[in-house]
Amino acid sequence: MIESHSQSLTNGDMKAATTGQIDTSSKQLLKHLPSRFNLSSGKYTLCVKCFNSIESESIFVGDDPTQALVEIPKKLFLLAKNDIQEPEIMIDCIICTRRWHQICALRLDQIWPEGFICNTCIREYNIKRKENRYIAQQLTVTDLSSRLEERVNKFLFDKDCHEGRVTIRVLASCDKICKVKSQLKIFYRNQVVDGYPYRKKAIFAFQEIEGVDIVFFGIYVQEYDERCPAPNTHRVYISYLDTVHFFRPKLYRQDVYHEILIGYLDYAKQHGYMYAHLWACPTREDFDYIFHCHPPEQRLPKLKHLRDWCRKMLDRAIAEHIAIDYKNIMQDCLDNQVYTVLDIPYFDDDLWPIIIEDSIEKLNQEDPTEISGKRKSANTYEKKLLKKMANQMSNCTDLLSIIFSTMEKRKEFDIRYYCTVCDDFDLCKKCYNVEPKYEHKMECSVLLTVDMSQDNEQNLLNSNDKSIASTLL
Structure with missing residues (x-):
């Protein structure tokens, strides 16, 4: 991501630094540059990830693609942090001279270069404003976007809701590679592919208000089709989901979210995908996933509410014969008899590739006697698993044992007892079992996962229609 505004760090705090920048308006830096031609901007900013990915000692930048790029040594870039709050840009009406916030007036010079006229003057003097051609409906239509849009608007029509038509568009679609991390490649030398190819898509919904x-x-x-090696074959991964609560009417807001997700699962099913993976993790108050910021009054879902929300969506998908089942990742591994880490799906920006890397590092640092002691304390499934894997390398068995142990811990962590009377009162399993019991009735909630195979499909549906499985990690 390119940040256009950032602040230089003077305390050398590497942890806080998120961007690197070079200010080409500085006399000290300019005298080192071979030429200023094609450098009209004062700053060229890169994120740390992109900056470090450039192996050469120089970076080529420029503002005009028809001109030669300018070579800038990497040592001239300064560490910076993108934490400046930009002042609101103000604009004046060319008729009444009233001053407006540019963002509040929804003013963009590229659309209306002839000057700003406020809505008050437009009404008072009956002025016709130039039509804005840059609207959501004018964006490129794809098969996926048209299906989702048709599904959502049909739902709203059936509910007799006419607040404003919903437009859905795929704003980005590109081929990417999920690169396997270094520790796993070293651990399973010559047994792991370098990466898993997939198609990355960004899907957004608009409403005219x-x-x-x-x-x-x-x-x-992330869509991993039949060309992708196992275990990612025929899988889709919903890596990020984000909303802002502007949809109208509020009554159908959550239903519309569900319609979009179920519609996407249906689309994936129709294109041969057999499994879908979805994070069910509450949003942190200090973290923005897709949208740059959220309304301060927008409530963030608690863990229990998010689980119930996902369950409701998946139950609807099952009722429509789009999904077959859902479960947690631990149960999914048990049902599919996973005997090696290489059988666990591996996605970009997912939790489990990170856990696998950490587990390998942990395993490499452990003493063999400690590993032997852990084997003795393994649960029944792990003992059976280790016995079946006797012909494999011992470190592979130890690694899988660590991974399953982590999954089991997360499974225990995900068990919550919530009060049926009080709002947002939850207890973990340990606290729930402490006497005396809580005065109100408590119900158990366990994080769920989804899985499906063609055998299960024939048994459960007794039909030839393919269905999609969604896995909540």
């Missing part, structure tokens, strides 16, 4: 397109929903998905 008072004549303006408002984006209210977005998801990033």
Whole structure:
């Protein structure tokens, strides 16, 4: 990501630094540059990841693609942090001279270069404003976007809701490679592919509210088709999901979110995907996933509410014969008899590749006697698993044991007892079992996962229609 504004760090705090920048308006830096031609901007900013990915000692930048790029040594870039709050840009009406916030007036010079006229003057003097051609409906239509849009608007029509038509578009679609991390490649030398190819898509939903397109929903998905090696074959991964609560009417807001997700699962099913993976993790108050910021009054879902929300969506998908079942990742591994880490799906920006890397490092640091002691304390499944894997390398068995142990811990962590009377009162399993019991009735909630195979499909549906499975990690 390119940040156009950032602040230089003077205390050398590497942890806080998120961007690197070079200010080409500085006399000290300019005298080192071979030429200023094609450098009209004052700053060129890169994120740390992109900056470090450039192996050469120089970076080529420029503002005009028709001109030669300018070579800038990497040592001239300064560490910076993108934490400046930009002042609100103000604009004046060319008729009444009233001053407006540019963002409040929804003013963009590229659309209306002839000057700003406020809505008050437009009404009072009956002025016709130039039509804005840059609206959501004018964006490129794809098969996926048309299916989702048709499904959502049909739902709203059936509910007799006419607040504003919803427009859904795939704003980005590109081929990517999920690169396997270094520790796993070393651990399973010559047994692991370098990466898993997939198609990355960014899908957003807009609603026309008072004549303006408002984006209210977005998801990033990763699609691993039949050309991708196992275990990622025929899988989709919904890596990010984010919303802002502007959809109207509020009554159908959550239903519309569900319609989009179920519609995407249906689309994936129709294109041969057999499994879907979805994070069910509450949003942190200090973290923005897709949208740059959220309304301060927007409530963040608690763990229990998010689980119930996902369950409700998946139950609807099952009722429509789109999904077959859902379960947690531990149960999914048990049902599919996973005997090696290489059988666990491996996605970009997912939790489990990180846990696998950490587990390998932990395993490499452990003493063999400690590993032997852990084997003795393994549960029944792990003992059976280790016995079946006797012909494999011992370190592979130890690694899988660590991974399953982590999954089991997360499974225990995900068990919650919530009060049926009080709002947002939850207890962990340990606290729930402490006497005396809580005065109100408590119900158990366990994080769920989804899985499906063709054998299960024939048994459960007794039909030839393919269905999609969604796995909540």
